[in-house]
Amino acid sequence: MKACRLRFLELGPNRKNAFRFVENSEAMKNSEDDHYVSEKVYDALVAGCVPTYFGAPNILDYVPHRDAIIDVRALGGARRVAEEIARLAIADVAYAAKHAWRDRPSTWSEGFERLQAQTWHDGVGPFEK
Secondary structure, three states, X not given: OOOOOOOOOXXXXXXXHHHOOOOEEEEEOOOOOOOOOOHHHHHHHXXXXXXXXXXXXXXXXXXXXXXXXXXXXXXXXXXXXXXXXXXXXXXXXXXXXXXXXXXXXXXXXXXXXXXXXXXXXXXXXXXXX
C-alpha cells in the first residue's frame, strides 16, 4: 500500500471521484458533538478508503465496524495516528483487516445498519449485504 493522504477542499460533487486515488483520507470535523457525523466519513468508506476520523465521540455507533476507521481519539493523538498510518502503509495484512468488514456484514454495528436502512430505499445502499 502506498501511504497517501489528501485533503479535499471545495471539491463539491467531484469529491467522491477524487477518493478513488487514495487509500487513506482525513475525515475531521470541526465539532465534537455526539451524533454529529457528516458525509466525509461515508464518502471515504464508499470510495474504499480508510478514513482517519476525529469528530463525534460516538462515531462507532455510525460506522460499520471499529476497524473501518482510524480513530484519532482512540489512538490518543497525532503521533499514534501517524504511526498507525505508517504501519498500515507497509503491513498489507493489517491494511486488509481494515477492510474485512466489507465482506462480513454480520459484523456491522447496529447503528450503521439502522442508518443504512433509513438512508437508502429498500435498505439497499452503497454497502450491500
